[in-house]
Amino acid sequence: MNNHLHGINLIQDLGVLRAQGPDAASFLHNQLTNDFLHLGPGQARLAGFCNAKGRLQASLIGLSAGPEEILLICHSSLLAATLKRLSMFVLRAKVKLSDASNAYRIWGLMGQAAQTILGQADSTPWQRHDSQWGMGIALYPGAMTARALLLAPTDCAPPPAQTLAPGLWEWADVRSGVATVSQAVFEAFVPQMLNYESLGGVNFKKGCYPGQEVVARSQFRGTLKRRAYLAWCNSPLKAGDEVFETGQDQPCGTVVQAATAPAGGCDAIVSMQVSAFDSGLVRLSSPHGEALQLEATPYPLLADI
Secondary structure (H helix, E strand, O other): OOHHHOEEEEOOOEEEEEEEOOOHHHHHHOOEOOOOOOOOOOEEEEEEEEOOOOOEEEEEEEEEEEOOEEEEEEEHHHHHHHHHHHHOOOOOOOOEEEEOHHHEEEEEEEOHHHHHHHOOOOOOOOEEOOEOOEEEEEOOOEOOEOEEEEEEEOOOOOOOOOEOOOOHHHHHHHHOOOOOOOHHHOOOOOHHHHOHHHOOOOOOOOOOOOOHHHHHHHOOOOOOOEEEEEEEEOOOOOOOOEEEEOOOOOEEEEEEEEEEOOOOOEEEEEEEEHHHHHHOOEEEOOOOOOEOEEEOOOOOOOOOO
16 A cells, blocks of 8 residues: 555535435435435445436435435535435425535545544445544545545544645545546436446335436446446546547547546546447547557446346
């Protein structure tokens, strides 16, 4: 484990939605891709909020903050729109939705800091590890380093650890291969295009939610044509950039998330056609653009159903 990848980072581009009331769990269960009815105190959930066509309008990490309260971590660029869209479905449900971002700070914990601050013996992703500093969530490792989120009340003192060098958290987040949906890729992907079914973000046994039929149909054998992969480029990359297979005029994929690499260049999560990844001949912005170096994500993909 790299010594420079130990420490904490205050994350500015994530916010918090609050669902509060007797129907909070059942309401979210009916709107998101994951099971919130059986969300236990030691668990968190990765989930997607889709439109009717199964396209992701937001990605969320949810956890229980009390018997009738669930908090959802969301990219700040989509928080207001997600709150507005979710509110349209409340109808008679006994749940109140609100923006709770001002009540919490979100810290990224890496390496020994994650284990020390959360007492984190179990690093299984999406497990809860609460401490005196706040509510902790184990994440997938990034750059082969343990990571976690800490949801801390605003009035709580910062956790005792050194601050990560600028950009390291964002880079390790990309290298984890677990993409966060932002405004730049709003409604661009069904969950499987970001490997969410392999990351515990989709429950195929739960009931209906917006886009559920499309998401379920996308899982049938032979129909998963696009996946998320890791890529490196010598040129800057940003979410929403298109990539092309050499010799093809139509884009074969889209950059989902990107960050400057410590050793130079730019690392990214790119959702692309499986056939384009297999060819290895993928370029930025045009069929003649700068070449991408591709690699598989550092976690196994589930086989098609």
